[in-house]
Amino acid sequence: MMPAAESGVLPRRNPSQLPWINLSSSRNLILAYQSFGVVYGDLSTSPLYVFRSTFIGKLHKHQTEETVFGAFSLIFWTLTLIPLLKYLLLLLSADGNGEGGTFALYSLLCRNAKLSLLPNQQAADEELPAYKFGPSTGTGSSSRFTSFLEKHKSLRTALLVLVLFGAAIVIGDGVLTPAISGKVCLPPSLLGVAQYHLLLLVVEITHLLLMSSMSGLQATEKKLTDGELLVVACVVLVGLFALQHCGTHRVAFMFAPIVIIWLISILFIGLYNIIHWNPKIIHAISPHYIIKFFRVTGQDGWISLGGVLLSVTGTEAMFANLGHFTSLSIRLAFAVVVYPCLVVQYMGQAAFLSKNLGSIPNSFYDSIPDTVFWPVFVIATLAAIVGSQAVITATFSIIKQCHALGCFPRIKVVHTSKHIYGQIYIPEINWILMILTLAIAIGFRDTTLIGNAYGLACIIVMFVTTFFVALVIVVVWEKSIFLAALFLGTLWIIEGVYLSAALMKVPQGGWVPLVLAFILMIAMYVWHYGTRRKYSFDLHNKVSLKWLLGLGPSLGIVRVPGIGLVYSELATGVPAIFSHFVTNLPAFHKVVVFVCVKSVPVPHVSPEERYLIGRVCPKPYRMYRCVVRYGYKDIQREDGDFENQLVQSIAEFIQMEASDLQQSSSASSESQSYDGRMAVLSSQKSLSNSILTAVSEENDFGEPTILESSSKSMTLQSLRSVYEDEYPQGQVRRRRVRFRLTPSSGGAGMESSVREELMDLIRAKEAGVAYIMGHSYVKSRKSSSWLKKMTIDIGYSFLRKNCRGPAVALNVPHISLIEVGMIYYV
Helix, strand or coil: CCCCCCCCCCCCHHHHHHHCCCCCCHHHHHHHHHHHHCCCCHCCHHCHHHHHHHHCCCHHHHHCCHHHHHHHHHHHHHHHHHHHHHHHHHHCCCCCECCCCCCHHHHHHHHHCCCCCCCCHHHHHHHCCCCCCCCCCCCCCHHHHHHHHHHCCHHHHHHHHEEEHHHHHHHHHHHHHHHHHHCCCCCCCCCCCCCCCCCCCCCHHHHHHHHHHHHHHHHHHHCCCCHHHHHHHHHHEEEHHHHHCCCCHCCCCCCHHHHHHHHHHHHHHHHHHHHHHHHHHHHCCCCCHHHHHEEEEEHHHHHHHHHHHHHHHCCHHHHHHHCCCCCCHHHHHHHHHHHHHHHHHHHHHHHHHHHCCCHHHHHHHHCHHHHHHHHHHHHHHHHHHHHHHHHHHHHHHHHHHHHCCCCCCCCEECCCCCCCCCCCEEEHHHHHHHHHHHHHHCCCCCHHHHHHHHHHHHHHHHHHHHHHHHHHHHHCCCCCHHHHHHHHHHHHHHHHEEEEEECCCHHHHHHHHHHHHHHHHHHHHHHHHHHHHHHHHHHHHCCCCHHHHCCCCCCCCCCEEEEEEEEEECCCCCCCHHHHHHHCCCCEEEEEEEEEEEEEEECCCCCCHHHEECCCCCCHHHHHEEEEEEEEECCCCCCCCCCHHHHHHHHHHHHHHHHHHHHHHCHHHHHHHCCCEEEEECCEEEEEEEEEEEEEEEECCCCCCEECCCCCCCCCCCEEEEEECCCCCCCCCCCEEEEEECCCHHHHCHHHHHCCCCCEEHHHHCCCCEEEEEEEEEEECCCCCCHHHHHHHHHHHHHHHHCHHHHCCCCCHHEEEEEEEEEEEE
C-alpha cells in the first residue's frame, strides 16, 4: 500500500523547523561522536600505509633524512589544503539542503536552473520552501551562463554523464574499502587501504587492508599462511556487512569508541617519537622542504605523490555522509580531534624514519614502542575494519539519491533512524557490495596494484566534486564567473598535480577503477535513458480530454461502486492505459483517481506539502488527480494509511473548491466547477481536522500556475472517522477508517452538489479500493538505430527484469492489484 510520509521532515529554508538545525549543542556533540565511527574511520587509518606507499618504487633510491622531511611536509600540506580548507571551510557550506555528495550538488543545480533531462517537474514544485536557494536576481554574467546551459541539451547531458561517473567512482570505493579493511584487521599481514563507492574501489580496499595486516605480522615475525589469512579476511568482511542492517546510528555507536581510542593512541605515539627521535621534524612544516624534496628526487618525487595522496583517502566521506550528520558535528570532529592527531602522528613517524631509514617498509609498526605494541596492534586492526564503514554508508546514501532522481533501478530502502533522515540501509546493495568486495579480496593479491587503483579513484571524485561546486557558485549562489573560475583553477591546479601522478599508474592497476566506474555509469545512464523515453511516450500518448468529455459522466460503461487508483508516471493528463480499460471492460469504478508518485529534486518534502490534489473532469465524472511528492532522501514507509489520507485529501479539496466558487463573484456554478485547479494538501493531518496549506492552478494542457487561496487554512468538518482493527494483536495492524457525514453537514452551510459528491466518495471508499497499474514492456521501434536497440531491448529490459517491480516498490497490496499489459515503442 502506498506509504505515508515521514513525520518531522521539513525544508531547509525554514531553520526554525529543521530537525538538524534545531539540534542542541549536546545533540551536536553526540553526532560528532558518532561521526568518528562512520565518517573518519578510513581517513584516520591512513598512517598505517602512507609512508610505505610513498617510498615504494624508484623513490627508495632517495631514502635520506632530507627526503623524509620533504615527504612529511607534502603530507602536512595535503591534509591542510584538501580536508581542512577545501572540505571543511568550503564544501560543507555548498550542501543541497543538508545533503552532500555529487548528486546532492547536481540536484541543487537542477532546482535553480532547468538542467534536468526528465520533464516531470511542475511549477507547483518550485513553491516548495526547500526548492530554491534564494531569490534570483536574474542579472549579470551568472544569469547568462545559466541560460547558456539551459539552451544546450548536449551540455545538460554531459553534466548528467559526469555526475553519474562521479557517483560510479564513489560506489566503486564502497567495494574496495571493506576489502582492504578486512585484511588490515588481520594480525598476519598489512594488505590494504580503502575508501568510497561500489565497483571501482573494491580493488583499492583489498590493497590497503592487506598492507596493514602484513606490516603488523612482519613486525612480530609471526605470519599466517596466505590461505589462513584469506579465510580470516573473508570472515571479517562478512561480519562487517552483516552488521549494516542495524543502522548507521547503532553501528556508529559501536565503532566510534574504536576510532577515538585509535586517534588518541597515534597522537601519543607521535608525540613520543617526536621527542625521542628527532624534535627538528617540526621545522618540516615549512613548504621550503617540499621544494628541497623535488630538487633531490625530480620525476621520482612527482610519481611518489600517488602515495602521498593516500593520506587524504576517505576525505570525500565527510561531504558524502553529510546527510547522516550535520556540518557542525563533522567540522567539530575533524578540526578538534582528527586533524591534530593525524598531523602529530605523521610528524612522529617521520621523526622515527629520519633516524631509522631501514624501517620505511614497516614504518608505522616499527615506530611503536615495544611496551605498547600489542595493544596498539589490536586497536589498529579494529580501526582498519571500521575504516570501511564510511564508504559503505556513503554508498547507501548516493545510491538512494541516484534512484530517486531516476538514475538507478528500483530498490528497497530501509530507514534506520527516527531522528536523522539520511540514515538508511539498502539490503540488495549491501549484499552486492559484500560479494564484490570478497571477489576483490580473493582475486587481487598484489597490494601495490590495489593501492594505485584506490588513489586514482579518490582524486577523480575530488576533481568532479570541485567542478560541481564551481557550477554551484555561479548558478545557485549567483556569484561572478571570475570568482568561480578562480576557485576552480586554484583547486584544479593542486588536485591536477596529484591526478597526473595517479594517471601514470593506470597500467599498474589504475585501470581497475576506471573500468568499474565505466560499467556502472553505463548501467545508470541506460536506466535513466529508458525511463526518460518511457515518460516521453506517455506524455505524447495522453488520452484526449475531449474524448473523455464526449463519453459523458458514465464513460460509456457501467460505473460500479468503489475507488479505482490508476497509477501513472504522468503528473498531468490522462495516461493511455486508462483508455484500454474504457474500451475493453464493461464496467469501471464510480470514483477514479489518477495517482502519480514522483521525486522532486529536494532532499525532503514536508508532510504538509506531500499531496497535490486536483480534478480531471467536471464534477459528475468523479475523476481526480493525486500527485504524491517525495524528496530524494525521503523514505516511503508502509503504514497502511494511504487510502484514508487520500480520501480525506480529496474531501478537503471538494470543500475547498466549493468555498472558492461561492466567494468568486464570477463563478457560474457548474460551468466553472472544473478549472484544472489543484491544491497542496497535508498527508499528516487528523482525519477530522485537516488543514489546507496552499493552492495552485494546473491545466492538463499547460503548465501550472500558483494561485493564492483566499483562506489561509480551512478546517474540514464534513467527515468523521471510526477506526477499527482488522487484525488481532500481535499481527500487522492496519487502520480501517469508515467515513460518514456529520449531522451538521447537511445544513445550509453545504450545497447539495457538494454533499452528494462527498457521499459518493464515502460510498466508494466503503465499497473498496482497487490499484490499477500498467505491466509495461518497453521496446525500441523497428526504425531505431542498432545502438538504441541494444540500449532499450537488451540493457534497459535486463535492468527492468532484475529490479523490484513498481507494485512492490510502491507497497501496493497484491490482493487489490489489477495489472494491464502495455507495450511502449520508444
